Amino acid sequence: IVFADENDILKDSADPDIDYNRRVRPWKSRLGILYVKHQSIALDFRILVLTATALVSRNRALNGVENMLHRLSAEDRLCRVARRVEPLYAFPPPGAQEIVTSRG
Secondary structure (H helix, E strand, O other), rough: OOOOOOHHOOOOOOOHHHHHHHHHHHEEEEEHHHHHHHHOHHHHHHHHHHHHHHHOHHHHHHHHHHHHHHHHHOOOHHHHHHHOOOOOOOOOOOHHHHHHHHHO
């Protein structure tokens, strides 16, 4: 739902692979980790409902994703990215800060 427009995100990129790894993959990974931490039949059902909603109104589906992430106590920046009202920005993948800090 959140990255259904991935082609549009990367269309003007000089190097789509690098831009994907910098701007899309870190956020997808965070969403995936959050899903694994909170997986349930109820969450799966909610995602299915939001996917169906996206067929009619992507904006409404993105609002639903943002609300769901807030209920799961997702970090604010992930909620903002999922809402897709701001341009995607490059961000380190999950765990990268911990690696830098532990080597510090």
